[in-house]
Amino acid sequence: MIDKLKIPFGTISITQNAKKLVNEALDSGRVSQGKMVREFERQFANLAGAKKAVAVSSGTDADIIAMAVLYDFGAKRGDEIIVPALSFVATGNAVIHAGFKPVFVDIDRNTLNIDSTKIERVITKKTRAIMPVHLMGKPADMDAINAIAKKHKLYVIEDAAEAHGAEYKGKKVGTLGDMGAYSLYLAHIISTVEGGIVVTNNLEFADIMRSLRCHGRGCKCELCILNTTSGYCTKRFQYGKNVDIRFVFERIGYSSKMNELEAAVGLGNLGIYEQILAKRRKNLLTMIKRFEKFDDYFYTIKEEKNEKIGPHAFPIILKEKTPFSRDQFVHYLEENGIETRNLFWAMPTQCPGFKYLGYRLGQFSNAEYIGYNGLHIGVHQDITDEHIDYLVKITEQFLKKSSK
Numbered sequence: 180m181i182d183k184l185k186i187p188f189g190t191i192s193i194t195q196n197a198k199k200l201v202n203e204a205l206d207s208g209r210v211s212q213g214k215m216v217r218e219f220e221r222q223f224a225n226l227a228g229a230k231k232a233v234a235v236s237s238g239t240d241a242d243i244i245a246m247a248v249l250y251d252f253g254a255k256r257g258d259e260i261i262v263p264a265l266s267f268v269a270t271g272n273a274v275i276h277a278g279f280k281p282v283f284v285d286i287d288r289n290t291l292n293i294d295s296t297k298i299e300r301v302i303t304k305k306t307r308a309i310m311p312v313h314l315m316g317k318p319a320d321m322d323a324i325n326a327i328a329k330k331h332k333l334y335v336i337e338d339a340a341e342a343h344g345a346e347y348k349g350k351k352v353g354t355l356g357d358m359g360a361y362s363l364y365l366a367h368i369i370s371t372v373e374g375g376i377v378v379t380n381n382l383e384f385a386d387i388m389r390s391l392r393c394h395g396r397g398c399k400c401e402l403c404i405l406n407t408t409s410g411y412c413t414k415r416f417q418y419g420k421n422v423d424i425r426f427v428f429e430r431i432g433y434s435s436k437m438n439e440l441e442a443a444v445g446l447g448n449l450g451i452y453e454q455i456l457a458k459r460r461k462n463l464l465t466m467i468k469r470f471e472k473f474d475d476y477f478y479t480i481k482e483e484k485n486e487k488i489g490p491h492a493f494p495i496i497l498k499e500k501t502p503f504s505r506d507q508f509v510h511y512l513e514e515n516g517i518e519t520r521n522l523f524w525a526m527p528t529q530c531p532g533f534k535y536l537g538y539r540l541g542q543f544s545n546a547e548y549i550g551y552n553g554l555h556i557g558v559h560q561d562i563t564d565e566h567i568d569y570l571v572k573i574t575e576q577f578l579k580k581s582s583k
Contacts, residue, residue, distance in 0.1 A: 181515075181576065184569045188492075188518040188557040189366035192455060197447025204439040215442040220376070222449050223369070227359070228351045229378035231385035234371075234442065235392050238340045238362025240435035241375030242273035242310070244391040245336045245358040248384050249307050250430065254279075258307045262338075263293035264525045264546035266312045269362075270338050271526040271533060278431075279307070283527040283538065288545040291315055291480060291494065291522075295323035299331075308334040313342035313352050314523075315555065316489030317480045321347050321355045328356075336360065340375075343368035344456045345489030352489065353378050363445060366559075367491065368455055371445035374437050387430075395432025397424050455560045459490035462558040462567065466493045469571050476501050476578060490558050494522055497552040503581045505552050511577045512556070517570060522553025 204210050216234050224232035235241050246260060256278045262270055264283040274281040282301050287294045291314040298309060309328055311319035319337075328335045335356030339345070343361065345352035353359025358381075361367075363374035379385055390396055448455070467479055477495050482488050497505050509519050524530050525546035527538035540547065556570070 181569070181572050183516050184566060185516040186518060186557065186562065186566050186570065187559075188520060190557070190559045190561045191365040191370050191372065192448060192451060192560065193444055194447035194451060196450055197444045200443035200446055201440050204443055210439045212436040213439050215439045215446065216437050219371075219437070219442040219445045219449070222446065223376055224378055226449065226452065227353050227361075227378045229354050229359070230380045231382060232376050232378045233385055233388040233392065234374065234376045234437040234445075235435040236375065236437055237373055237435070238360065238364060238375035239269040239273050239276075240392070240433065241340075241360035241362065241377045242270065242336070242338055243277045244388050244433060244435065245360050245377050246274065246277035246279060246308065246310070247391050247431075247433075248358070248387045249334060250278075251387050254307045257305070259303060259305045260307060260336075261293075261298060261301060261309045262526075263312050263314070264527055264543040265291060265523055265549055266314060266338065266526065267340070267523055268526060268530055268532070269340070270310070270312055271530070274310070280305075281526075281533075281536070282306070283543065285543045286314075286545050286549070287320075288496075288548060289478075289480075290317055290319075291549065292317060292319040293324075294545070295320040295327065298324070298327050302327075302331055302333075306331065306333060308336050308357075310336045310338055311356075312338040312340070313345055313489065315480055315494050316342045316345050316491040317482075318342070318345050318347035318352050318486045318488075321352075325356065334358075339489075341367070341491035342489040343491070344460070344487065346487040348485045354380065357381065358384060363441075366557075368459060368489070369445065369448045369452060371437065371441035371448075374441045374445065376437075390429060391432045392435045393432060394434060395428045395430040397427030397429050456490070458560040459558050460487075462562050463488065463490035463493055465564070465567055466558065466570070469567060470495070470574075473574060473578065492520075492555040493558050494553060494555040496522065496549060496554075503577075505554060507581070508577060509554055512573060515573045517556060517573060519554045519556050522549050522555050524550040 220232040337359040339353040340362035342352045358379045363371040528540045
């Protein structure tokens with residue numbers, strides 16, 4: 180009999196420094212976007228190896244405002260963004276909320292990422308960008324994707340929601356395209372409880388994103404952000420000497436600012452980022468290694484020589500012709516205290532909200548296979564070797580029972 184343990188899917192680290200900063204923000208009376216958000220942006224950009232970072236209220240909003248930048252460079256409502264068929268539904272939702280049409284491409288079943296060999300066949304005159312997702316923190320095939328984008332004069336926006344700490348050929352994921360959008364939800368390595376952030380090396384893109392997150396407000400360069408307490412832009416003469424910049428709106432925008440309390444939690448997380456990353460990577464790589472003994476039944480992602488997987492979670496995919504279903508395995512894990520999540524659905528064919536686009540079941544066979552047969556479990560910093568031993572023993576116990 181195995182002693183029962185609890186393995187929660189996610190966790191969040193709220194440090195003493197974060198609590199101190201939260202109290203400072205509360206005491207100051209300034210809890211909307213302010214100096215803590217700016218400091219969080221500065222530190223995150225440094226960590227990501229990017230020139231600028233723009234913090235917003237969710238990872239979905241990060242995707243949205245990154246795409247909405249393209250309207251300043253000739254994109255039109257209804258133009259197309261290429262995305263993988265398999266991702267958390269926020270990826271597809273964000274394309275639609277940004278005013279574009281998602282065009283889906285099947286995935287490589289072994290990497291869980293967009294199949295770069297299938298991208299060019301869906302490019303049209305209305306295509307404006309490719310948005311690869313680094314699913315489960317495993318880097319997409321960025322060399323091929325960037326080559327295609329360059330050939331067809333497209334932008335590349337990385338959905339790096341789950342890819343904190345991921346690297347591709349020595350470069351940090353999120354800085355490999357024109358912009359990289361991260362989620363800062365509580366299950367992620369760097370968390371602000373809720374929140375998102377976009378990194379870029381293009382200073383003009385950063386200025387536009389600051390406008391977009393605040394209803395499309397006029398000039399949102401950093402200098403102006405620091406000097407608009409009176410409501411008058413330092414560049415106000417381009418609008419008129421006495422024009423209140425707070426009521427000049429240059430583009431269609433969103434209400435998606437990060438607040439000071441969220442930034443305070445994020446700053447606390449950044450202070451222990453390296454420890455969290457190291458612990459989660461150790462857990463992920465240990466799980467991958469320990470599950471090799473179950474190769475007859477499951478497969479998972481592998482870390483290649485030219486990459487570092489950002490340790491978001493441990494995906495498990497049932498192989499074909501296993502004597503049990505994904506739901507049976509999940510039920511057994513949950514019954515024994517191991518929380519799981521399904522490994523998403525194929526957005527165009529398994530998520531009813533996208534039915535209006537006209538895709539049919541069977542068009543994205545690899546993504547759909549994962550939708551029916553994939554799950555993932557946590558690798559977070561509160562998981563210990565004892566928990567991993569327990570996961571392996573419970574899996575062994577399930578397989579033994581299932582083979583009878």
